[in-house]
Amino acid sequence: xxxxxxxxxxxxxxxxxxxxxxxxxxxxxxxxxxxxxxxxxxxxxxxxxxxxxxxxxxxxxxxxxxxxxxxxxxxxxxxxxxxxxxxxxxxxxxxxxxxxxxxxxxxxxxxxxxxxxxxxxxxxxxxxxxxxxxxxxxxxxxxxxxxxxxxxxxxxxxxxxxxxxxxxxxxxxxxxxxxxxxxxxxxxxxxxxxxxxxxxxxxxxxxxxxxxxxxxxxxxxxxxxxxxxxx
Amino acid sequence: xxxxxxxxxxxxxxxxxxxxxxxxxxxxxxxxxxxxxxxxxxxxxxxxxxxxxxxxxxxxxxxxxxxxxxxxxxxxxxxxxxxxxxxxxxxxxxxxxxxxxxxxxxxxxxxxxxxxxxxxxxxxxxxxxxxxxxxxxxxxxxxxxxxxxxxxxxxxxxxxxxxxxxxxxxxxxxxxxxxxxxxxxxxxxxxxxxxxxxxxxxxxxxxxxxxxxxxxxxxx
Numbered sequence: 001x002x003x004x005x006x007x008x009x010x011x012x013x014x015x016x017x018x019x020x021x022x023x024x025x026x027x028x029x030x031x032x033x034x035x036x037x038x039x040x041x042x043x044x045x046x047x048x049x050x051x052x053x054x055x056x057x058x059x060x061x062x063x064x065x066x067x068x069x070x071x072x073x074x075x076x077x078x079x080x081x082x083x084x085x086x087x088x089x090x091x092x093x094x095x096x097x098x099x100x101x102x103x104x105x106x107x108x109x110x111x112x113x114x115x116x117x118x119x120x121x122x123x124x125x126x127x128x129x130x131x132x133x134x135x136x137x138x139x140x141x142x143x144x145x146x147x148x149x150x151x152x153x154x155x156x157x158x159x160x161x162x163x164x165x166x167x168x169x170x171x172x173x174x175x176x177x178x179x180x181x182x183x184x185x186x187x188x189x190x191x192x193x194x195x196x197x198x199x200x201x202x203x204x205x206x207x208x209x210x211x212x213x214x215x216x217x218x219x220x221x222x223x224x225x226x227x228x229x230x231x
Numbered sequence: 232x233x234x235x236x237x238x239x240x241x242x243x244x245x246x247x248x249x250x251x252x253x254x255x256x257x258x259x260x261x262x263x264x265x266x267x268x269x270x271x272x273x274x275x276x277x278x279x280x281x282x283x284x285x286x287x288x289x290x291x292x293x294x295x296x297x298x299x300x301x302x303x304x305x306x307x308x309x310x311x312x313x314x315x316x317x318x319x320x321x322x323x324x325x326x327x328x329x330x331x332x333x334x335x336x337x338x339x340x341x342x343x344x345x346x347x348x349x350x351x352x353x354x355x356x357x358x359x360x361x362x363x364x365x366x367x368x369x370x371x372x373x374x375x376x377x378x379x380x381x382x383x384x385x386x387x388x389x390x391x392x393x394x395x396x397x398x399x400x401x402x403x404x405x406x407x408x409x410x411x412x413x414x415x416x417x418x419x420x421x422x423x424x425x426x427x428x429x430x431x432x433x434x435x436x437x438x439x440x441x442x443x444x445x446x447x448x449x450x451x
Binding site for chain 1: 275277302303304305307308309310312314316318319320329330333334361375376379385
C-alpha cells in the first residue's frame with residue numbers, strides 16, 4: 001500500500017522515539033503541575049499558569065531559539081549539563097525530545113488538570129477518615145480517579161510532540177537519522193524537486209497518527225466520566 | 232469516652248459547645264443550621280476549633296492551648312456521611328477493605344464476614360457503587376467505616392438522603408450495629424423518631440449552643 005523507504009522509516013521511528021520519551025519524561029511533571037494548579041492557591045500561580053501555556057502562543061521559532069540559548073552547548077544550563085553530567089541536547093535527538101516536551105507540555109497538562117478538578121474532594125475526605133495519610137489519598141483515590149485524564153493528556157501531548165516542527169528545527173536542526181523527524185523530513189522533501197511522493201507518504205502517516213491520538217484521547221475522556229460515576 | 236469543649240466562629244455563626252458522653256450512641260440533635268455537622272466534623276478533625284479541646288477515648292486529639300491537632304487520618308475514627316461517598320473506582324469488596332489496608336491492619340476474615348452478614352451486603356461484593364441503590368450504598372458505607380476498626384463511629388445524618396421506605400430498611404441495621412458491633416457512636420440527626428430508636432444519650436443543639444443533655448427523654 002504505502003511503499004515507505006528506509007530513509008522515511010528512519011524519520012518515522014525517530015519521531016516515535018522522540019515523542020514517546022518526551023511524553024514519558026513530561027508526565028510526572030505534568031501530573032505534579034496539574035495537581036498544583038488544580039488544588040493549591042499560591043503567590044504567582046497565574047504567572048506559572050501563563051508560563052506553562054507560553055509555548056502554545058509563542059512563535060515556535062522563538063521557543064526553539066530560547067532552548068538553544070539555554071540548553072545549547074554554550075547555554076547556561078546546557079554547558080553545565082554537558083560538563084558535569086555529560087548530557088548534551090544540542091543537535092541530538094535528546095534535544096528534539098526536549099523541544100517536543102516543552103512544546104507539548106500545555107496540551108499534556110490541561111486534561112490532567114481538568115480531571116483533577118473534576119474529582120469530588122469529599123471522596124478524599126472520606127479516605128482520610130478511613131486512615132489514609134495524604135500521600136496515600138493521592139495514590140489510592142486522586143490519581144486513580146484522574147487516570148483517564150492523565151492518559152488523555154499523555155495522548156494529546158504525544159500527538160503534539162510527534163508533529164512538532166518549528167522549535168525542534170530551530171533548536172536541533174534537521175539532521176537525517178539524528179534530529180530529522182517526520183515534520184522536518186516533509187519540509188526537506190517538499191523543497192526537493194522529486195520529493196512529492198515521499199512527502200505524501202509521510203503526510204499520510206502524520207494524519208493517521210494524529211487522528212488515532214485524538215480518537216484515543218476522546219475515548220479516555222469518556223472513560224473518565226464513567227469512572228467518576230462508578231458504573 | 233468522648234469529651235468536647237470547643238468554640239468556633241464560622242462567618243456569622245458562632246459555635247460553642249461543651250459536653251461529655253459515656254453513652255454507646257450519643258445523638259446530636261438540632262434543626263439544620265444548629266451546628267451539628269460542624270461539631271461532628273471537628274470531632275473527625277476535618278474542621279479545626281478556634282479554641283478548646285476534644286478527647287476521644289482518653290486521647291487528646293485537639294487542644295488549641297497546647298497546639299495539638301491530630302490529623303483526621305490518625306484519629307482512628309469511622310465516618311458515615313449522608314451521601315455515602317463510596318469510592319467509585321473500587322467495587323464494594325475493595326471499598327470495604329480500604330480502611331484496613333490504609334491502617335495496615337492484618338486481614339480479619341471473621342470480622343469481615345460478621346459485618347457483611349450484619350449489613351446483608353454479601354450479594355453486592357463485586358458490584359461498583361454506581362450500580363447500588365441509595366440504601367445499599369449506605370449499608371456499604373457503614374461496613375466500610377466499621378471494618379477500619381475505629382474507636383469511635385461518627386454518623387452524619389446517615390439516613391438523610393433516603394426516602395421513608397429506605398430509612399425503615401436501614402434503621403434495623405443501625406440498631407443491630409449499636410447492640411452488636413461494640414463501637415461507640417456519635418449520631419447526628421434532626422429526626423426525633425430516628426434518634427429515639429438509635430441513641431442512648433442526647434446532646435441538643437440550638438444555634439450553636441448546647442441547650443440540653445441527657446437520656447432520650449430530653450427529646451420530648
